[in-house]
Amino acid sequence: MTDIVPFLRLSNVSKNFVGVRALQDIDWEVRPGEIHCLVGENGCGKSTLIKIVAGVHAPTSGTIEIGGQEVLPLDPAKAKALGIQVIFQDLSLFPNLSVAENIAIDDTLQNMLMPVNKAAMRKTTRAVLERLAFDLDLDAAVSDLSVAERQIVAIARGLAAEARLIFMDEPTASLTRAEVDRLLAIVSRLKADGIAVVFVSHRLDEVVEIAERVTVMRDGRKVGTWPVGEVDQKKIANLMTGLHIDNSIVARDMSSAEPVLEVKNLTRHGEFADIDFTLRRGEVLGIVGLLGSGRTELALALFGMHRVDSGTMALEGQPLTLRSNRDAVRAGIAYVSEDRLGLGVILPQSIGDNIMLAVMKSMTNGLGLIPDKSRKKLAGDWVQRLAIKVPSADRAVQTLSGGNQQRVVLAKWLATKPKVLILDSPTVGVDIKNKQGIYEVVTDLARQGVGIILISDEVSEVFATCDRVLHMRGGRILEEEVPGRVSEHEMEERIYA
Amino acid sequence: MRDGVPSTSAQSALRRLRRRPEAWLLAVILIVGTIFSLTARDFLSLPNIIDLLETYSVQAIMAMGLFVVLVSGGIDISFAATASVAQYCAALLASQLGLPAPLVILAGLAVGGILGCLNALLIHYVRITSIIATIAMMSVSFSLLMYFSGGKSIYTLPDWWTDRIVFWQTETESGDLVRITLPIVAMVVVTLFTWAWMTRSSAGRQLYAMGGNAEAARRIGINIGRLQFVAYGYLGLMAAIAGMLQAHRVGESVPNAMYNTELAVLSAAVLGGASLTGGIGTVPGVLLGIVLLAILQNGLNLLGVSSYFFQIVIGITILASTSLTVISSRRGRRHRILAEAPANG
Amino acid sequence: MADLTNNLNSGLSELMSRLRSGVPGGHAGLMALLIILVLGFSVFVPNFASVGTLQSFMYQLPLLGLLSLAMMAPLLTGGLNLAIIATTNQSALLMAFIMRTMITPESSAGTTGTVILLALVAGLALCLLIGLATGMLIAYTGVHPILITLGTKSLIDGISIYLTRGMALSGVPEAFARTGAATVIGIPLVFVLLVIVALIVSIVLRRTPFGIACAMIGSNIEATRYSAIDTRRVLVGVYTMSSLICFFAALVMLATFNSASADYAQSYLLVTILAAVLGGVDPFGGFGTVGGLMLALAILQVISSGFNQFGLSNYLTVAIWGGILIFVAMAQTMRPYLAGLLPPRGGSPK
Known part of the structure; x- marks a missing residue:
């Protein structure tokens, strides 16, 4: 040479x-x-x-x-x-x-x-x-x-x-x-x-x-x-x-669990059409599709950021109409955006305030003030529970690594005690070691009964965490698959076809 | 890779035109102008228009300088103070020391340029946000001017400064004298130069590039620091020119005569489509912004509406035009329909 | 009842901790500057260290202080309100107008009281209206607050000037005018008002969901919206708050000058921004404390008082204010460079 x-x-x-x-x-x-x-x-x-x-x-x-x-x-x-x-x-x-x-x-x-x-x-x-x-x-x-x-x-x-x-x-x-x-x-x-x-x-x-x-x-x-x-x-x-990554398949059959989110014929003109699926308690449902397949648009509609044109949603059997994401959070739906730096964390602000953001209204005392004690406790609890590596929750989020930043976003949403957690490409820009950590958090949540929707274009990631996988393209759901019944390679070929 | 209907370049040119604030502004000016010319008889007369031009020449020249700073992505609040300081210094040199015209003018320009460069220094090297730096500079330079001048005006300007310079004159049929004077010529020259410089020269295009994406400009090797000095220095020079012309028009130097014009000039530039976030704006647009404010004030005057009413009109105009521009551009880029998704299911 | 006392108690103890932490550790530089200035003036200016100086300080600070608070709240959200002076003047004009047209020398004390109350309510309502309108324009059009408030400033000033023909309105009733000079245990009433408003603003900004949302919006409005916070409502709220603080500024103005005009205090507009930035408010939004702002105001006022007693012109004072801001900004810029000259003390940067 x-x-x-x-x-x-x-x-x-x-x-x-x-x-x-x-x-x-x-x-x-x-x-x-x-x-x-x-x-x-x-x-x-x-x-x-x-x-x-x-x-x-x-x-x-x-x-x-x-x-x-x-x-x-x-x-x-x-x-x-x-x-x-x-x-x-x-x-x-x-x-x-x-x-x-x-x-x-x-x-x-x-x-x-x-x-x-x-x-x-x-x-x-x-x-x-x-x-x-x-x-x-x-x-x-x-x-x-x-x-x-x-x-x-x-x-x-x-x-x-x-x-x-x-x-x-x-x-x-x-x-x-x-x-x-x-x-x-x-x-x-x-x-x-x-x-x-x-x-x-x-x-x-x-x-x-x-x-x-x-x-x-x-x-x-x-x-x-x-x-x-x-x-x-x-x-x-x-x-x-420097690690050996083992992507074993974990899919479980959750069809007997009670449904938590039922979506029927959901359509938003020009973005997605006729979306049908049922998410069950404790289930991890994957949505794979490439950028531009309508996956993020669907997530934003489920989170109330965009209005749907037709179709229905029901949460735990109750019909659900979302006018804003505040409605969604109140109902128990949380959304981790694919754009962590732009829409997930607020970089210059403290870890504690970031975690508190979505629940601070419920933390006030009779005078409408947020007591310092509850503020510290909330931050401390979540830093510990999600093993965020940081000396103090008063630090700015921008001092954290990508993986720990994503944990802060997760903490923010978990604090709202969601019934449905939508994760949109949660591991983009997160290094492989921290990816594993995030998957562990997700699996753990599912075990506690949270319904999880994991959106991704990395088939290996979806196969290693999900119980069922929906394949989305052109704003529609093409097929439903169970990891293991098709191989990772087969799925990849279908997506990129 | 383009999705949707392939657009011809004629279509896209039309689309671009429709999105330009200049086009809207021109339409508004035509409508307002038509209304005034129908209701106020003198409005469209040549003497009135020439008079209008001369009255607004000082503001227009400052607006040209401010435009350059806005394009570069900065903002400057201090230019009116700079104009006053430059004017007063030059007036002192002329009246107290009796220096000849070229030296006085040069000194005035130097004062303006140096004050502008001081702004650039604070912004680039001390890294103060431009709005804060220029507010501070305005406080310092204007207050020092008032302190040292004691607020006293200079009435003894030499003749070469205060004598009217007429380049061309004619008499209308009705017997009115129409004169093209120095301020008008200066305004035209400055406007043409700024326009050519910003659209045709390397420095101009670099300023646009820096205003559009400062980080990218740095990466491709544009000298950001030097451009800051160019932009703020240019505004300083323009302020000095405007200041000396203002004294030329009124025949004396009053230290606080131009104070408080900065927000009016800023409004005109922004009305004309210069973006506060940088990189966007054109010389004709800024000029149209000045024209709109000028004909509003003049027309209302001719109609006998109290001049006190003028501020209200400016306020409403700013609110309406900025809101409409933003709302119309927002509608333009809504809803990017996915290529593959069935449109209207 | 027990609940209420409990809440009140916890509220008060928080207030105390707030006050204690309000002595700004993060503003050590400003604190030092203030002390140096006070000591310096005491040494060089005869009679500077006197009760009289302190009292005149307390009479002069409130107007600029309240206006700066009105500017600070929008600054925290990454915006600004250029219409604060215009709002203050118009509110003062309205109150002065009501008082002087409805109160005659023959009016009984009762009538006078009622009319003053009516005037206050009207002034407050006007500020509320202006604040709501400004906030809604900013929140719903998405136009930069500089432009919107430049427009509202022009509009409000225009209306005031048009209606008054540029003249000042005087003839405020004695009963009201007296409050301008009144003191409580030697402390001017207007200063007490400033302290109360500053405390409330500080608590609202630091301790309520609204205040925290303001700072979050200042750092990243989209991410805040995605976190299920109604950012539009917060923006409307913050400009309403700014406008309401202007009402208190209008009270102080009316009580101090015994008259109102469309062009009072116009030169304060940019000084309020200067004070806020000097006090550590980030001009891009997201950070800033009332404590820092108050410290900055104290510095500005001490300079002003000291120079006045020194017999120096007011103009020089303003020039020095600007100089101080540049100096502080330079010190902040230089700090990392100076720190870089020292050997690093453990803890590696990222």
Whole structure:
């Protein structure tokens, strides 16, 4: 393999932040035109590594070579000039500017006094989009585009800047399967042009699908790099965590338990139609489907955030009409959003206040005040019951890891003593160790008689926790399955079909 | 990857136009203008329009500067104070030391530019929120002006400053004199320059980019700090120009003459579609905002409605126009119908 | 009955703990600044350390204090209310108008009392109305509060100016005017009013579901809505509260100046924001305490009193207020840098 000159080579790169070793002795190379995957749990140093290569951070020690030349010290402008482009997860686009202005933004970065040549910008843009075989309205504002289209704009911007190596940070996190395929097709076009692509991802299925080589990181160190043929998903997962993950099937037959939530013909025009199901006490019901299948829209309607157009709901036999999520919470329905950072926790505020949020109205004394004692007790109880690792409930939620943040969200809802708990992709952005912890909490709740709806697009997760699984697509429920009766692989094929 | 009906670019252009606040504003101005021209006889007369232009030139120039700051994602409350300070300093130099015109003007501009850059310094390096930093700067600079001037006006401005400069004049059929004076020309020049600069230059587009997504701008290598200085410095310069023009119009320098105009100018800019969150807004829009406020005040005057009534009208206009803009844009992006879901089951 | 006393007792003991924790540990810097200022003025300004100074301090603080409280509540939710001065003035104008048209020199004490009461009710009702309208506009249109309250400010000021033709209304009855100078055991009544309102606001913001929801909304309104909190109602509530505090400010204004006008105290508008931010209220919302605000107000007022006695102009005082804010902000920005120079003492950052 030594005959290939790597495009990028890191030797002995370490990075210390005040007292913390974020990266330790990383040796890593990326070859020209290869598709490389960089995987690891949150906090393993992936992002730091990208930022060092992009010139955002300076390494504490070690060397970086690009095309055989030592390039340190590096800054963002120099990294870009050397052909390094990073497409961050938030895409870093300018929503108020047009497609052409976003893609050819580099044309506006020269001398501040120079006039901008709009015709040249359009020409650049058209040429790049042609290379990607993609058609977009050059004058449309980026804020009007879909997420997938924005992704194309971000890639096109990298190409316009004559990238030789593109980092894509979690590029598929919010795409539908069809859109992922489209993206992968574009990536192979890039490869044909000799441009290397490094995917940073936590979805192992994709990793195996497109990459030529995989690099696994853990705790700031490189575990190793393998050709894709030599490792499978399970092995990668084990390498990432250093744990052995056992996904055994737990499905129970709950058909004799009494129903807690009955849904009939539930329809919201344009989002979902004719949804029928019955959730029983203590049952864990999975809903699998991809983004855009109507799964989140259904959850929001069950939680009262969106009105339904027709159909009925009944909770413990009583008919249920929801005008707002306050009605839902009063009735005993709770919802853990898929957007933990935006809609789940309130990051800058304290853990205690976050936990108290949904029940504080019931905690007041005769004067309408919330006694300090009950405030502390509630927070303390839940921190203990859910084993949230924190010295004090007065800390801001943003000081917690993703997994512990999600426990705070769970605590907030469990404090309302729900009869039905809807979990929408609860483990996104949670590392594998903490995922297990969240599954344990869910199983425990089910044992206590709470009806649970688990929405996910990770079949392995649903199979390892649910008693029954509904497959949703195009706003409808296609089929009902019991884990074990179909294999995980079969289910996956049906979903991605 | 587009779902739904493929839209032609003509359709999308129309859609974009309909969403622009400028289009709405123009419609409102036309309606209001028509009403006034039917009810107040003098409203559409050339002398009245020219007079209107001159009266509002000072505010329009400050609005252009403020527009740049708004686009960059900031806000500035201190520009009226800056204008007063620059005007007074220049007036002192001219009346007490008798300095020649170019030096005085240069000094005035320098004061404005420096005060603007001080704002940028506080915002970028000290990291104070722009609204707080500029409120503090306004308190400091205006109060110091009042303290050191003792609130005394300067009436002895040199002739080169107070003499009317007429670029073009003509007489209408009815015998009224119509003159295009310095403030109008200055307003036109500033407006054209700001428009060209913001739409055509690298700096202008970088300001839009920074206002749209500051973090992304930093990542692609835009120098945020420098742009802050450009934006607030530009507003400082515009405030200085406006301040010196105001003294030119009234023939004296009164330290608190321009105090309290900041909210009116801000209203005009926002009415014209400049977003308080940055990145959005156009020069014609801001100009239309000024025009709307101007014709409302002028028309009501001509109709003999008490000038006290004007504030009420401004209030209602701001409330109505901002609410309508938000509500109409919200309706536009409701309900993204899933491609696969049966529409209307 | 026993229940009530119990509640009252627990309420009072909480009040005490509240007061104790109200001595702000988190505002050590401000506290130090205040002490330095008081000591400094006492040394350099003759007669500064006197009962007279303290009393004039207590007469001057309430108006700015109440207005700052009215500004702070919306700031906590990430908004702001630019119409507080306009609301205060209009309420004062309405009360002054009722009192002076309905009370003649011949009116009996009983009539006078009834009319004053009527005026107060009318002033309160006006503030309630303005607050509800502002809150609803903000909650239901989703337009930035700067714009909405800029509009309401213009509208309210416009109506006041239009109706009064810009003139001040005087002729407040003696009985009412006297309260402006009245004292309770040597403490001016207006200061007592400020203390009571501040305590209530503090308890409401820190201890009630409404107050906690305000801070939560200030940090993330969507997440708060998803947590089954009626965010619209909270927003309407907070602007109503702000407006109601303006009613008390109007009382103080009327009692102190014995007249009302559309353009009284206009220069205080931006000073209230300055005071709030100086007192540690986050201008983006989510954080802030009444204790910190009061401390900041005390600092501003001490500077003002000291300089006045020093014979310096009021304008210089305002300039120094602005300077203090910039100084405090700089100190806050510099702190992490200064801390970074020191060796880390255990506890690794994330």
